[in-house]
Amino acid sequence: MATQTTYGARDHARAQEGARAEAMPVVPARDWPEPPCEADRLVWAETVAGGNYTHRMLARGTELRLTDPRGDACAHLLLYAADRPWERLNVADTVKVQWNAYLGEGQLLLSDQGRVLASVVADGSGRHDALCGTSTLARNTGRYGDGTPQGPSPAGRELFKLAAAKNGLQPRDLPPSLSFFQGVEVREDGVLDFTGSAGPGAHVTLRAEQDVTVLIANVPHPCDPRPEYVSTPLEVLAWRAEATRPGDPLWDATPEGRRAFLNTVEFLAARGLA
Amino acid sequence: MKAAAPVKTVVPARAAWSAVVRAGETLTITDLHGNQAVDFLVYDAQDTSVRYSAPDTVHAQGGIFLTTGSVLMSNEYTPLMTVVADDVGRHDTVGGACSKESNTLRYGHHTWSQHACVDNFLAEGAKYGLGKRDLVSNINWYMNVPVEKDGTLGIVDGLSAPGLSLTLRAERDVLVLVSNCPQINNPCNGFEPTAVEMTITGAGERGATA
Numbered sequence: 001m002a003t004q005t006t007y008g009a010r011d012h013a014r015a016q017e018g019a020r021a022e023a024m025p026v027v028p029a030r031d032w033p034e035p036p037c038e039a040d041r042l043v044w045a046e047t048v049a050g051g052n053y054t055h056r057m058l059a060r061g062t063e064l065r066l067t068d069p070r071g072d073a074c075a076h077l078l079l080y081a082a083d084r085p086w087e088r089l090n091v092a093d094t095v096k097v098q099w100n101a102y103l104g105e106g107q108l109l110l111s112d113q114g115r116v117l118a119s120v121v122a123d124g125s126g127r128h129d130a131l132c133g134t135s136t137l138a139r140n141t142g143r144y145g146d147g148t149p150q151g152p153s154p155a156g157r158e159l160f161k162l163a164a165a166k167n168g169l170q171p172r173d174l175p176p177s178l179s180f181f182q183g184v185e186v187r188e189d190g191v192l193d194f195t196g197s198a199g200p201g202a203h204v205t206l207r208a209e210q211d212v213t214v215l216i217a218n219v220p221h222p223c224d225p226r227p228e229y230v231s232t233p234l235e236v237l238a239w240r241a242e243a244t245r246p247g248d249p250l251w252d253a254t255p256e257g258r259r260a261f262l263n264t265v266e267f268l269a270a271r272g273l274a
Numbered sequence: 275m276k277a278a279a280p281v282k283t284v285v286p287a288r289a290a291w292s293a294v295v296r297a298g299e300t301l302t303i304t305d306l307h308g309n310q311a312v313d314f315l316v317y318d319a320q321d322t323s324v325r326y327s328a329p330d331t332v333h334a335q336g337g338i339f340l341t342t343g344s345v346l347m348s349n350e351y352t353p354l355m356t357v358v359a360d361d362v363g364r365h366d367t368v369g370g371a372c373s374k375e376s377n378t379l380r381y382g383h384h385t386w387s388q389h390a391c392v393d394n395f396l397a398e399g400a401k402y403g404l405g406k407r408d409l410v411s412n413i414n415w416y417m418n419v420p421v422e423k424d425g426t427l428g429i430v431d432g433l434s435a436p437g438l439s440l441t442l443r444a445e446r447d448v449l450v451l452v453s454n455c456p457q458i459n460n461p462c463n464g465f466e467p468t469a470v471e472m473t474i475t476g477a478g479e480r481g482a483t484a
Contacts, residue, residue, distance in 0.1 A: 092370020102425035114375030133329025
């Protein structure tokens with residue numbers, strides 16, 4: 001197609017509509033081929049390439065399912081209260097308040113304000129990590145020869161910087177992150193063992209308990225011992241559902257969690273949001 | 275050149291403290307009365323967006339406890355300080371700071387009026403233009419946080435004793451923020467916060483930097 005002219009260039013660009021790639025957002029989300037719920041409830045459907053990132057604002061009550069179709073995805077995740085980024089995921093509070101270092105079904109992802117940002121409502125992986133964070137430019141340059149976003153082995157922190165910037169945030173707004181689908185266990189002497197992936201098809205479902213901004217980087221776990229950079233696509237689906245309410249088993253699962261939900265609902269009620 | 279005498283400061287129970295420690299200088303933290311948790315954050319003094327990173331530190335040394343030889347890494351995977359001496363053998367990277375907010379979850383809403391480490395960090399950090407967004411998971415010197423096989427984790431009785439200390443060497447010019455933890459609801463301070471001592475020793479006096 002001739003692109004010497006503006007008309008030809010326009011036609012050439014427009015002819016790309018309908019092209020398909022393995023990693024891409026499906027818009028509208030209801031067109032996702034195998035929806036896990038009524039298709040009309042889907043609000044986000046995307047396959048994130050290995051070594052890439054995505055981000056979205058989700059309404060309270062939205063469920064977010066991450067899936068590792070090929071077994072070598074690792075979803076590094078950060079959460080912020082939407083439009084109030086000074087309230088953000090606090091990994092230390094998340095493990096300390098709940099008396100557990102490991103992420104799994106029933107765990108709450110806590111903010112630094114004594115409130116719940118999201119809860120883990122289903123876990124088909126069991127291999128997650130709240131201790132090691134994500135990879136850095138310096139580390140990936142040392143390990144793989146490159147850690148830049150444009151290179152073959154992007155670092156998670158570099159991708160988080162970009163996702164953060166698109167939400168008006170700076171590198172100083174990036175606290176320690178969580179990672180899903182690649183696990184770590186702690187020995188009695190504090191030494192860490194990398195447990196790797198649960199294999200293809202693992203999934204985890206989070207539920208937004210406030211309006212949240214989600215940043216996701218899909219890059220190898222920093223403890224992945226393989227010399228090559230292995231990062232396969234990550235599937236992201238989100239759909240409208242309901243936030244945890246009094247009477248739900250999760251609401252009363254622990255005294256700490258109950259107080260976190262109470263704090264959350266009180267805060268939202270004062271703002272006229274719950 | 276004759277080196278300056280070490281600068282000693284006693285940080286009272288519950289109080290905050292901060293200092294710039296120059297490359298090659300050392301900071302010694304002495305647990306004067308024993309079993310006192312010392313919450314600690316460290317920043318590159320020239321660029322405070324480069325700051326202590328618990329996950330990078332944990333990853334760099336392959337474990338969650340700090341002791342002699344542990345290097346405190348930044349979020350850009352660069353060394354900020356190194357533990358060069360330690361009488362205790364185990365310090366915490368996981369538990370982070372107490373806050374009025376997290377206290378309501380951990381113990382109940384009756385604790386809301388109690389002073390907490392995050393307030394100390396906010397007040398002390400504000401002197402350098404640092405705000406809430408600059409607070410990240412911190413080190414808890416002298417705090418004992420074991421992890422069981424099933425992942426259960428908690429703050430238990432400390433391993434420290436009166437007069438024990440640890441020493442950190444600055445690998446670049448760093449800004450250190452300390453909250454001498456005011457927590458009274460768990461064993462991190464033996465339920466009774468006490469004073470600690472900070473000693474900055476000049477590079478010259480200790481010889482060449484490593």
